[in-house]
Amino acid sequence: MKSIDDFSRPLNNVSPMERPFRKVLRRVVDDEIMPHRRKYDEDWENHEYIEPVIHKLCVGLGIQKALFPQEYGGWSLGQSDYMMALAYCIAEEVGRGDSALSLSSICSLWPVCTFLIPPLVNMDLARELAPMFTGEALCIGCQAMTEPQGGSDIENMDLIKGKTITTTARQDGDHWVINGHKLWPTNSGGIATIFGVPCTTRPGSEDPNDFAYIMVPADTEGVTQSPPYAKAGMAADKNGDIWFENARVPLSYRIHGPGKDALAFKGLIYMGQLGSVGFAVGALMNVYEILYEFASTRTFGNRLLKENDAIAGILGDIAGSIDICRVLAYEVVRLGDDRNKPWGNPIYSEETIAKSRNIKEFICDKAVDVCGKAMDILGTHGSDRAWDVEKHWRDLKMVQLWLGGKQLCQMEKARYYFNCTTL
Amino acid sequence: MAYDVNELFPYPKNWVNDETHTIATAVHQWADKKIINNRLEYQKAYSELFLERRRSHNLDIGFQRIIFPEEYGGSGFNTLEKTPQLVTILGELSRADAGLGFMSALEYALSAVAAMEPNVNKEVCDLIAPMLCGQELKTVSILMPGQGIKDRIDPLFMGRPISARITPAQEGYSLSGSGIRPIGNGAIADIFGVVCADPDGRPGIAYVAADSKGISRGEEIKQTGLDACLNADISFSNVHVPSGHVIMNDDAVRELYTWLNLFLGAVSVGACLNFFEILRNWADNRVIKGKGLLKNNPLCASVLAAVAEEIGLAKILVYNISNFIGRTEVWGGHENPVIFMAAQMFGKRIQQCSLNAINRGMELMASAGYAKEWHAEKHWRDVKTIQSVLCGVGAEVPVQLDIARFFYESDLD
Structure with a gap:
């Protein structure tokens, strides 16, 4: 009998660590996420059921320390040629159970990617922050990017060049003083331990040297988080407002300095695409499992659904789409893991960002279509939360819309492939 | 700039009469006032306010009884040329909340089969009209043919397995079927419309009061949307249905x-x-x-x-x-x-x-x-x-x- 492990992937891109790690993750997903995930929607505010699983993934399995150097208690995954493959494996495998749990766990490391992935490494900051991430306490990182006035404009670095950023960083002696308002980031809504804050040292400037990325612990005086927003899905991912009012952090909490901060921030866009394709493909694989069961036990015209030629046609298209999406997702992995190879590019390169955005957009569009179609195959059971397909449908729509949404992806692709200069 | 959303989207206006426009305007204003302009409040106390708003348009305005002939206490919208009016009312209600529209849509669909001229079915109307034309809020649920289960051979309606069966019994029929999924409202219905098949496999519709002996409801189903239209699987165990309450074709x-x-x-x-x-x-x-x-x-x-x-x-x-x-x-x-x-x-x-x-x-x-x-x-x-x-x-x-x-x-x- 076929299973989700029969979907294609290029084995030469797979980390040697992946097989045992995937096995452990699958056990956690099957035993500790699948049986409880229907309670998550109602748990969006309190995280009574969700928080222990995030703890298990981040602390128990060690995800939160993975990027930190071994000498500071981590796994040095940032140095590995298989970093993206392993990150993708986590995103996909946990995403199979719940994409928001996967998101929350992985995004915890999103801000520290800015200084733990070569060539942009800041060992001093790594040493300083390692105790938070490598201990037994849950440490939730939050990349506080979006601002109220321009939505996802901030992610459009090639065009906007950070000139619309209103969150400011002012040097005052040996501290940065941060002021501004961010909203919507993953792992906000009151649960963040530390923020990565893109900001400007000169408001209105288009000079990348004026762009700053500064780590701000959530318990810093002057930092306030709102309660989480109510959303259509993704309950394990809390989102809210964050206000920085004269929040003071040491100068050493700026990740690199003029110029390099902007590059590191662009690299985060790639990381966001990598995670997104992992969540989407993981969820699709679970949709396949659910459809397999449904189509093998329900009938139309007194024949099993999967034995009806017309319905089989749809099922075939769905399986084919999932297979292609997975192959494409591994191309995003390859783009990142080749970053140090002679033929590779840094994750902040125009090519890597454009191609990963392209694939993310394609996979997400396909994923939303597939989930919608799967709901229709289930018919009167499609909208029933007990079958979980509709959960993936709600969640994947959100994956499709975040990180600047479809139109920004289209613009980035056009700029890259057609050398557009005025868009 | 102010605009009228209904006027923006072209449609064949000659199919819609002045009476319809008047009704549409009234419901539009009701929807703006009662729901759309107070959406946050409506969301916060959804179950309570949904019921209140539903009561308001169904009973105070009278949409619950609208489709029945006047002799049953209805508003007489039971002629086919009134169909655009019903469409307009449902559209306006759903602009405010699709759940409100959905509940009325199921009621109108099931009632229309029995109440629309020229094929008014007196016996079915005698059953459902007193409920739907009264002063209490009533809910309709419909169980359509749909999916069958492996290793079970079902009678079919155009390929669709029919899970409910009726067999002749004293002065009527006996209705049976286990764990059948309605298209909505199963948990709160007062009337069920059940597509069923007789022993020869002929399909029909049984109209059944929800308090009939032998009906049981499964657990409330959590679903993607239509939050107020609470659904549940329904089982019928030898439920007696008078022969006049079944439209057998x-x-x-x-x-x-x-x-x-x-x-x-x-x-x-x-x-x-x-x-x-x-x-x-x-x-x-x-x-x-x-x-x-x-x-x-x-x-x-x-x-x-x-x-x-x-x-x-x-x-x-x-x-x-x-x-x-x-x-x-x-x-x-x-x-x-x-x-x-x-x-x-x-x-x-x-x-x-x-x-x-x-x-x-x-x-x-x-x-x-x-x-x-x-x-x-x-x-x-x-x-x-x-x-x-x-x-x-x-x-x-x-x-x-x-x-x-x-x-x-x-x-x-």
């Missing part, structure tokens, strides 16, 4: 599908019209690339256009179905197979267009598209729920086969 089942496609199409279009209002407000106020308004950017404008196009098409199709049904002098009655086929074919398209419109529009709203605060996501969940339940099982395949039977005389049974 497959034309009636076809007619029920036709009404459902029409009325649920109107519900989805109504939800889309409000989504359009939300999106237009968004596009009027949001800036892209640090400068121009969203609506003035060519890429965003093209997405906005696609949304309007889908909604416009869906609205036209709904009115077209109502025209097929309402103009008996042109199309005959429900006996004409073109009406069933057209309702299925257009009904499928209406749901696709509606969902496409919301899906595309949400792209421009980014996180506001899925934040409950903006309400777009509720329309999206509601419309998707309607689309899926209308499929029954197997996505669009059952309807495609209906269409193939009509156009190509395909032998598919």
Whole structure:
């Protein structure tokens, strides 16, 4: 009998660590996420059921320390040629159970990617922050990017060049003083331990040297988080407002300095695409499992659904789409893991960002279509939360819309492939 | 700038009379006042306010009894030419909350099969009219043919397995069937419309009061949308149904599908019209690339256009179905197979267009598209729920086969 492990992937891109790690993750997903995930929607505010699983993934399995150097208690995954493959494996495998749990766990490391992935490494900051991430306490990182006035404009670095950023960083002696308002980031809504804050040292400037990325612990005086927003899905991912009012952090909490901060921030866009394709493909694989069961036990015209030629046609298209999406997702992995190879590019390169955005957009569009179609195959059971397909449908729509949404992806692709200069 | 969303989207106005416009305006104003302009309050106390608003339009305004003949205490909208009026009312209700529209749509669809002239079924009307024309809020649930279970052979309605069975019993029938999924409202219904099959496999519709002996309800089902239309699987254990409460012919089942496609199409279009209002407000106020308004950017404008196009098409199709049904002098009655086929074919398209419109529009709203605060996501969940339940099982395949039977005389049974 076929299973989700029969979907294609290029084995030469797979980390040697992946097989045992995937096995452990699958056990956690099957035993500790699948049986409880229907309670998550109602748990969006309190995280009574969700928080222990995030703890298990981040602390128990060690995800939160993975990027930190071994000498500071981590796994040095940032140095590995298989970093993206392993990150993708986590995103996909946990995403199979719940994409928001996967998101929350992985995004915890999103801000520290800015200084733990070569060539942009800041060992001093790594040493300083390692105790938070490598201990037994849950440490939730939050990349506080979006601002109220321009939505996802901030992610459009090639065009906007950070000139619309209103969150400011002012040097005052040996501290940065941060002021501004961010909203919507993953792992906000009151649960963040530390923020990565893109900001400007000169408001209105288009000079990348004026762009700053500064780590701000959530318990810093002057930092306030709102309660989480109510959303259509993704309950394990809390989102809210964050206000920085004269929040003071040491100068050493700026990740690199003029110029390099902007590059590191662009690299985060790639990381966001990598995670997104992992969540989407993981969820699709679970949709396949659910459809397999449904189509093998329900009938139309007194024949099993999967034995009806017309319905089989749809099922075939769905399986084919999932297979292609997975192959494409591994191309995003390859783009990142080749970053140090002679033929590779840094994750902040125009090519890597454009191609990963392209694939993310394609996979997400396909994923939303597939989930919608799967709901229709289930018919009167499609909208029933007990079958979980509709959960993936709600969640994947959100994956499709975040990180600047479809139109920004289209613009980035056009700029890259057609050398557009005025868009 | 102020605008009238109904006027923006063209539709054949000559099919809609002045009375309809008056009703539409009244419901539109009711929806604005009672729900749309107080959405946050409405969301916070949803169950309570939903019930209150439903009571208000069903009982105070009288929409619950509207479809019944006057002699039963109804408003006499039981002639086929009134179909556009019913569509208009459902659209306006659903603009406020698709759940309100959905509940009325099920009531109108089930009632229409029995109450519409020229085929008024007196015995069924005697059962359901006193409930629906009274002063208490009543809820209708419908159990359609749908999906069968492995290793079980079911009677079929155009390929769709029928799970409920009736067998002749003293002065009527005995109805049985276990764990059957209604298309909605199963947990709270006062009346069930059950598509069932007799021992010869002939399909029909049984009208059953929910307090009849032998009916049990499963656990309440949590679902994607239509949050207030609480559903549950229903089991019938030798439920006695008087013979007059069963309409025993497959034309009636076809007619029920036709009404459902029409009325649920109107519900989805109504939800889309409000989504359009939300999106237009968004596009009027949001800036892209640090400068121009969203609506003035060519890429965003093209997405906005696609949304309007889908909604416009869906609205036209709904009115077209109502025209097929309402103009008996042109199309005959429900006996004409073109009406069933057209309702299925257009009904499928209406749901696709509606969902496409919301899906595309949400792209421009980014996180506001899925934040409950903006309400777009509720329309999206509601419309998707309607689309899926209308499929029954197997996505669009059952309807495609209906269409193939009509156009190509395909032998598919």
